[in-house]
Amino acid sequence: MTKAxxxxxxxxxxxxxxxxxxxKAELADNGPVRGTMVIRPYGYGLWExxxxxxxxxxxxxxxxNAYFPLLIPESYLAKEADHVEGFAPELAVVTHGxxxxxxxxxxxxxxxxxxxxxxxxxxxxxxxxxPLLINQWANVVRWELRPRLFLRTSEFLWQExxxxxxxxxxxxxxxxxxxxxxxxxxxxxxxxMDVVPGRKTVRxxxxxxxxxxxxxxMMGDGKALQMATSHELGQNFAKAFNTRYLSKEGRQELVWxxxxxxxxxxxxxxxxxxxxxxxxxxxxxxxxxxAVVLAxxxxxxxxxxxxxxxxxxxxxxxxxxxxxxxxxxFGRRAVDWELKGVPVRIEIGPRDLENGTAMLARRIPGGxxxxxxxxxxxxxxxxxxxxxxxxxRQSRERRESRTxxxxxxxxxxxxxxxxxxxxxxWAALGEEGESKLADHAVTVRCLVAEDGSVPDADxxxxxVAVVARAY
Numbered sequence: 001m002t003k004a005x006x007x008x009x010x011x012x013x014x015x016x017x018x019x020x021x022x023x024k025a026e027l028a029d030n031g032p033v034r035g036t037m038v039i040r041p042y043g044y045g046l047w048e049x050x051x052x053x054x055x056x057x058x059x060x061x062x063x064x065n066a067y068f069p070l071l072i073p074e075s076y077l078a079k080e081a082d083h084v085e086g087f088a089p090e091l092a093v094v095t096h097g098x099x100x101x102x103x104x105x106x107x108x109x110x111x112x113x114x115x116x117x118x119x120x121x122x123x124x125x126x127x128x129x130x131p132l133l134i135n136q137w138a139n140v141v142r143w144e145l146r147p148r149l150f151l152r153t154s155e156f157l158w159q160e161x162x163x164x165x166x167x168x169x170x171x172x173x174x175x176x177x178x179x180x181x182x183x184x185x186x187x188x189x190x191x192x193m194d195v196v197p198g199r200k201t202v203r204x205x206x207x208x209x210x211x212x213x214x215x216x217x218m219m220g221d222g223k224a225l226q227m228a229t230s231h232e233l234g235q236n237f238a239k240a241f242n243t244r245y246l247s248k249e250g251r252q253e254l255v256w257x258x259x260x261x262x263x264x265x266x267x268x269x270x271x272x273x274x275x276x277x278x279x280x281x282x283x284x285x286x287x288x289x290x291a292v293v294l295a296x297x298x299x300x301x302x303x304x305x306x307x308x309x310x311x312x313x314x315x316x317x318x319x320x321x322x323x324x325x326x327x328x329x330f331g332r333r334a335v336d337w338e339l340k341g342v343p344v345r346i347e348i349g350p351r352d353l354e355n356g357t358a359m360l361a362r363r364i365p366g367g368x369x370x371x372x373x374x375x376x377x378x379x380x381x382x383x384x385x386x387x388x389x390x391x392x393r394q395s396r397e398r399r400e401s402r403t404x405x406x407x408x409x410x411x412x413x414x415x416x417x418x419x420x421x422x423x424x425x426w427a428a429l430g431e432e433g434e435s436k437l438a439d440h441a442v443t444v445r446c447l448v449a450e451d452g453s454v455p456d457a458d459x460x461x462x463x464v465a466v467v468a469r470a471y
Contacts (some may be wrong), residue, residue, distance in 0.1 A: 006335060009277050014221045019149070021271055025280050025339045028149050035147035035154030039264070042340060045288040046267055047157065051137065053190045053286070054159060054262065057182040061174075063133040063161060068115050070139075071106040076114040079240040082208045087111070090142035092154075108141040113208065113233070113259055116162040117241040124164055124255060126246045131174070132164040150268030151225070151471050158263035164243065164255040168234075171256035172211075175230045176454070178260045179213040183228040191266065192283040192391035193217050193273055194399050195227055196466060198446025199455050203434055206259075210234035213454060216445045216466065218399040219272035222419035224445045224468040227269060228262035268471075274391055280341025281364050283391050284384035289321040289342050291380060294333060296349030298326035305373070306348050309358070312377045318384070338363065343387055344380065348373075364390055409433045412467045416442045423448075426463035434465070442469055 006024060008016040022028055027043035030036070039047065055065070071094060077087070092108040095101060109115070116134065124132055137159050144154045161178065165171040179197060187193045200212035209231040216224050237243070238254040247253045274281040284290050291313060295306045303324055310320045321342075323333055330347075337345050345361040352358050357370040364387040371379065402420035406412050407428060415422035417440060426447055434444050449455045450462040 005277065006339065007277060007279065010220060010275075015148075017275075017277075018268075018271060021275055021279055021339070022149050025341070027267065027271075030149065031155075033154070035144045037149050037153050037155075039157075043267060046270065046282070046286065047264055049286050049288050050186075050190075050266060051159075054182065054186055055137075057186055058135050058159070058161065061133065061177065061182065062131075063135045063163070065137065066134050067136055067138065068109075068112050068119070070109055072109050072112075072115045074105045074107050076118060077107060079114065080208050080237055082236070085207065087142070087207060090144070092141045092143055109138075110140055110142045111259075111261075112136060112138070112140075112160055112162065113237055117237045117243060117257075120162075120164050120255070121241045121243040124243055124245050127166055127248055130164060130166045130245060130255065131170065133161075134163070135159055135161045148268075148471075150264055150271070153264075156264050158261050160261040161259060163258045164238075165257065166245065166247070166253070166255070168256050171234075171258050172232055175211070175213060175232045175258045175260065178258070179215070179230040179454070183215055183230065183260075183262060187215060187217070187227060188392065190283065190285045191270065192285070192388055192395065193227070193269065194392060194396035196399070196446065196448065196452075197454055198448045198466060199458070200229075200446055201431075201434060201444050201465075202458060203431070204444065204446075206231045208233060208236050209259075210236070214446050216468075217269055217273060218395075218402065218421060218468075219269070219471070220275065220398070221272070222402050222421070222468075224421065224466075224470040225265070225269050225272070226445070226470070227266065228260070230260035231258060233257040233259060272471075273395055275341070279339035281391065282341040282343060284343045284388045287341075287343055288319060289340075290319045290384055291344040291346060292321045292323050292337050292342050293346045293348065294323045294330070294337075295326055296330050296347055296352075298324075299350055301353055302348055302350060305353060309346070309348070309373065309376065313380060316377050316381065318380055334361075343384060346376065362387060409436065412465075413437065413440045413442055416440070416468050420468070421445075422467040423464050424467060426459075426465045429465050429467075437467065442467060445470060 007020045010017045026040045029038045087110045094106045141155050144152045187195050195215040195217045205212045211232040213230040215227040217227050235254045243255050244252045293306050293310045295302050310322045313320045347359040360371045361368040404415040404422050406422045406424050412422040412424045445466045445468050447463045455463050
């Protein structure tokens, strides 16, 4: 009898495969309130690695971390009309506290532009106070009608940057810097994810922004996922909160602002972009465990060799975990590590000791081979880098092979509904065509220039619209 697969095959039911993997790889569970989630230790370990890599890049820009309250007075949201209109359907509002009705309801933050600007207006007095560069690692709540773990949950974790600048030019340059040097660099070089950097259309722009820059990734089923965004806010919030500074020329000027964010959605992207029918495949540079060393039997000589090898690998800079749970069947342990996507598995048993070898299993390209124990320390760093490059290459090849150049609205819809992306001249689609795409559950993910760079304007000559179905 054929053994049932551990996961639903992706080709049979991609959403079910996604849910199976998250559960069986022990990434997260559904929370007790609809739309919330419990992130389990292995899933949270991935987020911690993402935080560490992102935080280092953010701080290289001169930005500092701070923290702002979870609860925001409802009146703050009314100060910027476009912003509150954009978030109104997703708001969670607290009306009672301490057994009493509150004098003013408090909104559970959906984002922090409002409360940040309340304090920016106090902290910014002079041009010497600018730029004011603040980032926050926090949770937010956006009441989600169709929740899905990591992709769309009513509460999620993120970082949100909020910056006040002296000029429009500074603000625009900083938004682009975050877009490229923080987000795109992280996604390409750590997550091994091919992404398309572009400009959101007016229809898709962040509520209250004058421009939104995005990074779009193609998932394993051909749908798009917005990975991170960087917004030019202009002076909309500065006017609402009267955030001014005394310029060098002695004039009172409104600040120009940017905000930018990325979320635990990236864990969902990790699953959908790199996962296969055997589970996760974690990029080595991201992995909190790059290599797991397994003792096949509980013999003392085996255990001693496993621990000694792990120490040598740690000294060589490899993040290692020792699995000496010999009371658990070896096959079950091997499957568990496959599901979790640990890049390298090193298996050692009595027979391996006799031969002076270990069995090396590589999760990303697949396959197993015996390797001399003494050679592993020298081989592993190179293997990990090779596997990192493999994931990025596969990600790029998927996008390129499933993206179609089209010239008409009908062709764009056909390509997107067939499980791929379409590239169509923006002049041929336009805002009218973009509006009609919604009838087919298709959106313009971003605008790009003909050469693949980010356009300077919505209507720049030669703009190309990237069209797809999306999560």
